[in-house]
Amino acid sequence: MRRNRGGGSMNKLIRFILSVVICVILLKLSATAAEIYESTIEGCDLHLSGNIEKGDAQKLKDAVRNWDGWSTDGTTLCLNSPGGSLIEGKRLFDTIWDGNFETRVRDQEQCLSACAIAFLGGTKNLGTGNIRFLTRSIDPGATLGFHAPSLAIEKGSMIASEAVSRSFEVALKAAEQFFEIKLLEQHSVKVMNDYLYHQILRTRPESMYNIETIGDAVLSGIRLRNLQYPKNLDAKIFKNICDSHWVANATAIYIGFSNFKEYYDLIDENFQDFASERIPDSERIKVIRRGDETIGIVKGYFGDSGYSNLRQTSACIVRLGDGWQDDLKYIEEVDVIDGDGIDIRIIGFSLWGDDIPSDREILDRAQSESENFTVPYWYLFDPEMKIKDQTIKSTSAASNTVERSENLAKNLNKNTDQSFIKFSGRDFLGSDLANGIIRQTDVENCLSVCKNNSSCQAITFDRWNDICFLKSVNRRSSNLLFNSKADSYIIANRAGDASDISENFSEVKTITRKGKGFVSRPDESFTASSLDQCEQMIKSKRALAFNWRPKTKKCEVFFSPVEYFNLDNSIVGYFHQDIPN
Numbered sequence: 001m002r003r004n005r006g007g008g009s010m011n012k013l014i015r016f017i018l019s020v021v022i023c024v025i026l027l028k029l030s031a032t033a034a035e036i037y038e039s040t041i042e043g044c045d046l047h048l049s050g051n052i053e054k055g056d057a058q059k060l061k062d063a064v065r066n067w068d069g070w071s072t073d074g075t076t077l078c079l080n081s082p083g084g085s086l087i088e089g090k091r092l093f094d095t096i097w098d099g100n101f102e103t104r105v106r107d108q109e110q111c112l113s114a115c116a117i118a119f120l121g122g123t124k125n126l127g128t129g130n131i132r133f134l135t136r137s138i139d140p141g142a143t144l145g146f147h148a149p150s151l152a153i154e155k156g157s158m159i160a161s162e163a164v165s166r167s168f169e170v171a172l173k174a175a176e177q178f179f180e181i182k183l184l185e186q187h188s189v190k191v192m193n194d195y196l197y198h199q200i201l202r203t204r205p206e207s208m209y210n211i212e213t214i215g216d217a218v219l220s221g222i223r224l225r226n227l228q229y230p231k232n233l234d235a236k237i238f239k240n241i242c243d244s245h246w247v248a249n250a251t252a253i254y255i256g257f258s259n260f261k262e263y264y265d266l267i268d269e270n271f272q273d274f275a276s277e278r279i280p281d282s283e284r285i286k287v288i289r290r291g292d293e294t295i296g297i298v299k300g301y302f303g304d305s306g307y308s309n310l311r312q313t314s315a316c317i318v319r320l321g322d323g324w325q326d327d328l329k330y331i332e333e334v335d336v337i338d339g340d341g342i343d344i345r346i347i348g349f350s351l352w353g354d355d356i357p358s359d360r361e362i363l364d365r366a367q368s369e370s371e372n373f374t375v376p377y378w379y380l381f382d383p384e385m386k387i388k389d390q391t392i393k394s395t396s397a398a399s400n401t402v403e404r405s406e407n408l409a410k411n412l413n414k415n416t417d418q419s420f421i422k423f424s425g426r427d428f429l430g431s432d433l434a435n436g437i438i439r440q441t442d443v444e445n446c447l448s449v450c451k452n453n454s455s456c457q458a459i460t461f462d463r464w465n466d467i468c469f470l471k472s473v474n475r476r477s478s479n480l481l482f483n484s485k486a487d488s489y490i491i492a493n494r495a496g497d498a499s500d501i502s503e504n505f506s507e508v509k510t511i512t513r514k515g516k517g518f519v520s521r522p523d524e525s526f527t528a529s530s531l532d533q534c535e536q537m538i539k540s541k542r543a544l545a546f547n548w549r550p551k552t553k554k555c556e557v558f559f560s561p562v563e564y565f566n567l568d569n570s571i572v573g574y575f576h577q578d579i580p581n
Contacts (some may be wrong), residue, residue: 034081036063042520042562044078044104048092052084052114057091064099074100074124074135076519083113086149090177096121097184097191104225107141112208116146120181120191132186137223138211140388144222145208146200149178195251196220202258215260215383218244219251224378224387229325235285237380238296241342242316243267244379246301264383267301286359292322297359301346315362317345317370328377341377345370420447420489424560425544425575427483428460428471428490428498436470443468447489458490458498464563473497482508484544484561484574508577510535517547517567522556529553535573545574 034050036059041047046063048056064075077096083089096103096118103122105111111119122136138144178200184191192200199220203209211222230237247263257263286297301314320342321327328342347362347370357365433455438446443461446468450456457473464485473494480488480498490498512531523543528534531548534555538546545564547556548571564572 034059034084036060038063038067038521039078041078041106043076044106045076045521047078047080048115048118049080052081052088052092052118054085054088056088057095060092060095061099074102076102076104077122078104078106078109079111079115079119080105080109081111081115083115086114086117086177089114089117090181092118093121093181097123100124102135102137104136105138105142105144107139107226109141110143110145111138112143112145113147116144117181119144123189123191132189134189134221134223137225138217138387139225140227143210145210146196147203147205147208148201149205190221193219193221193251194255195257198256212386212388213260213383214244214378214381214385214387215247215264217378217387218248218383219260219263221248223376227378227381227387229328229377230380233287233294233296233320233324235287235296236382238287238316238318239285239298240382241296241318241344241375241379242298242301244383245316245344245346245373245375247383248375260383288359293319294322294324295319295363297362299362314346314348315357315366317347317363317366318342341374342379344373344375346373347371419492421492421495423480423488423490423498425482425484425486426460426480426488427486427577428458428469428488429479429481431458431471431473433470433472438468438470440466441468442466443487443489446470450489450491457494458488460486460488462486463560482575482577484576485563487560508575510573511576512548512571512573513564514571515566515568516564516572517570518545518556518558518561518564518572519567520558520562522547523559524557526555526557527553528555531571531573538573545572547572 033053034048034056036046036048036056039045039047046060046067048060060077067075092114101122102124103119105119119136122134123132124135125132178197182192182197196219199209211217211220214224216222217224243264246267247260250263250266254263254266284298284300288295288297296316296318298316298318299313301316345366347366433453436456438449443463446459446461449468450459450470453470455472456470458471460469460471461467462469462485473490524541526537528537528548531550534546534548537555538557541557543557543559545558545561547558547567548554549556549569550571551569561574564574
């Protein structure tokens with residue numbers, strides 16, 4: 001009987017160990033091994049696709065070494081993988097962390113399990129101080145999922161003590177690797193915060209913790225791209241911004257909650273615990289106008305979460321100018337690093353004895369007494385909003401390449417009278433159709449809409465902003481002007497009615513901007529002695545834009561450039577032709 005009880009205890013012990021250990025053995029998945037290749041998709045330099053297996057970290061190093069477009073400014077790695085070996089995922093993480101990578105998961109692609117661990121390594125060392133910034137982001141249709149590692153044991157197999165010992169050793173190694181990532185911090189950049197670490201460990205291998213909502217992204221420290229901005233400012237938006245800032249700081253104090261909503265619920269719970277008399281929302285949240293600004297004042301924050309101590313309450317102040325949407329769009333598109341976004345101010349005041357200050361007093365005191373913060377633009381949104389429900393650019397728009405657009409222009413309806421002729425780098429002046437502007441689209445959809453509109457005979461497509469202009473063709477005013485960011489397509493039987501006045505190159509202005517550049521791979525490159533020589537060579541090649549790199553004397557040629565971004569040690573150049581008098 002003793003032996004039977006002892007055997008039962010041993011079996012329970014074994015089951016207990018296997019239920020709590022964090023270990024990993026290479027998962028035998030049916031997915032194909034990962035491939036790493038140069039991407040033709042806008043916004044991606046390299047693509048990793050497939051199951052992560054041993055040797056993939058070395059593949060990535062080799063791919064970067066052999067890639068002609070590599071530069072010290074870093075590389076964007078797009079990930080599309082169901083997971084695989086955690087050990088190799090950690091090696092990929094190390095390679096990405098050390099290699100100045102931006103990581104991204106695009107719309108309709110996934111990065112799960114070991115891939116998600118590699119994704120977390122997306123950081124860049126930037127600036128004269130060589131400061132590290134987080135550069136990892138997901139698009140609205142993307143799936144980013146984490147879970148605790150799994151142990152692959154065949155069903156029905158007998159587990160000997162030696163096997164348990166080996167498993168426990170592997171478990172400790174896996175736990176060590178996770179903890180190494182958790183502890184990794186440089187220049188105040190934390191790879192994995194407490195909340196995400198907890199969610200990973202509490203999510204069993206048969207489940208998945210996906211970044212599904214705004215709240216998930218806020219608490220897990222995951223950056224978002226391409227969200228649809230709210231059209232109008234209201235009290236809810238200002239409360240969203242302030243609540244998310246409070247919650248993002250609360251994870252260091254309130255530990256162990258199972259989901260993001262419990263953290264947001266803390267705001268009202270703390271308010272009820274410490275306020276002697278609850279302030280109604282109509283008094284708690286105020287939106288006022290001052291000059292060209294809309295100002296939101298949100299009161300009633302308690303607790304030591306980047307706002308104040310437990311014996312104080314705080315107000316959050318957000319100022320957004322009338323051009324706030326354009327400002328945020330610029331930040332989102334040209335700067336994927338942490339540090340830029342919405343500026344807010346937090347002012348604390350004593351709850352006991354004195355009445356809560358008036359809105360005017362809060363604004364006046366905030367000028368000298370407040371603490372300033374910058375928060376990401378997606379804090380605008382309701383934390384319960386599903387990320388996938390808000391998208392600006394569809395998958396097809398994001399994945400269109402120049403080659404695809406040009407082939408479309410050549411081959412679209414070849415055997416009909418609706419084929420189009422493309423005029424690269426040309427803006428078709430005037431003749432816009434009523435309600436003929438389509439935003440957040442791609443050239444294929446734009447041409448399709450034009451085909452189905454009997455009044456449409458031409459389009460101009462703004463490549464930098466994904467805007468389509470539907471047009472008619474009028475012999476008296478159908479002129480083509482030079483514009484680096486635009487292409488025009490005219491239906492074949494009316495193309496002769498358009499006059500290409502851009503041929504007079506003396507009327508074309510060259511626009512240059514320091515610290516900017518096109519980050520995609522150039523069509524050509526050569527050495528030039530100066531910016532002027534680079535510009536003249538670009539004009540002789542009839543190209544649309546260029547990067548000039550003064551330090552290396554390198555002139556990079558672009559025949560159909562997408563939008564330029566921040567780029568150290570570079571001067572961007574492009575061309576624009578004014579409307580004639």
